[in-house]
Amino acid sequence: MARVSRRFQPIDDDLPRELIGRAFGSLEYLPRVRSDLSQMDPAQHGFFIANDRGSAVGCVVVTSLPRKKWFDVRHLALRDAFSNLETGEELIRKAMGYVEEGGYEYLKATTPAIQPYVDLYKKFGFTPVRRSLRLAWDLARPLGKASGSVEVRDLSIDDREGVEEMIMRAHLPYWDWWLEERGGTAVRDWAGRFGFPAGTWLGAIRGGKISGLAGFSPDAYGDGEARLTCFCVLPEHRGAGLGSTPVVSYS
Ligand SMILES: CC(C)(COP(=O)(O)OP(=O)(O)OC[C@H]1O[C@@H](n2cnc3c(N)ncnc32)[C@H](O)[C@@H]1OP(=O)(O)O)[C@@H](O)C(=O)NCCC(=O)NCCS
Structure with missing residues (x-):
């Protein structure tokens, strides 16, 4: 069986491509995985790699969430998952040992919905609680026709208060768990x-108020490849093109 050990060096490009990319294909967006992993300090998070005869055959990353003693086990990926379940179990065992050692108050696991991975976590007592949906917009298609009048403008530091309120209101109730992981409603x-005002922030203004916004981090994934770091529309304005309007004007 493969040998699992903790890694204290940053994760290089090969690992996401060879393991995570092969395991999940288009279900994971590799530039994002790479960018997230490269920014993580291996002393603060648990990187575990399974090696067999000199090559990596599995990995898992225990992420310390911004809230103290809260963890998320992510990026469990196996070469030939169906015939490599023992390695998967060993990786999860090591990950659990790591969080138990430091003491934890909350532990969750996140994986693309591929059966062997979901089953592995279930075997360790995790219960599925939520599914994330990924929206893919074809920006070459004429999207972004907001119904009614809407103005799109660059947001600046003067808009900070409006942006703050908007982010809170627009992420509730669906993203309550996400806000909790980052400190909950006490955070101000x-x-x-979200990085405001760094990068490019566009607001969709309706009735004089910011009703939707899109915050971009230009070149985050390479030349000309921006990351949409924050994107939301107030509940009462959804489904009317307010979200796609600033995204299309940016692109
Ligand atoms: C996601 C969000 C920004 C979309 O804003 P919106 O103004 O409702 O989006 P639009 O009206 O511009 O929709 C554009 C297209 O996306 C589709 N769409 C929007 N939300 C969708 C959803 N939840 N599921 C499926 N399709 C969706 C629309 O049907 C539309 O498609 P069409 O042009 O083929 O009709 C908004 O729902 C929101 O703020 N959600 C809470 C915060 C959030 O989840 N942010 C994203 C992750 S951080």
């Missing part, structure tokens, strides 16, 4: 945590 600087 969501805009700053």
